[in-house]
Amino acid sequence: MSEVISLYEEEGAFIRLRWDEELNVWMMHLDCTSWSKTEFKRYIKIFKMVLSDLKAKGIHEVYGLCKDKKAVKFNKMFGATVTGQMVLMDDGSYQILMRMET
Secondary structure (H helix, E strand, O other), X not given: OOXXXXXXXXXXXXXXXXXXXXXXXXXXXXXXXXXXXXHHHHHHHHHHHHHHHHHHOOOOEEEEEEOOHHHHHHHHHOOOEEEEEEEXXXXXXXXXXXXXXX
């Protein structure tokens, strides 16, 4: 597994990136524990800055995995789209592959 790069981190929230050797794509993971309309607006601003930084570094798309419809909805709020592909995980489960342009 490739190194995980922290793009943003604060108590209760993070955005991380790693290169996936099997899928040959950049995989992003974001998570937050505190959730409100105010927090969402703040996270959107932070996320846009992170995407802008990635684009400046030559990364024009990132992918993520969602285990359920709730996670898909969350990722769509940040601009990700469903690719229509599923990824088989090591535990035998499948996750939904999402894509986002920077």
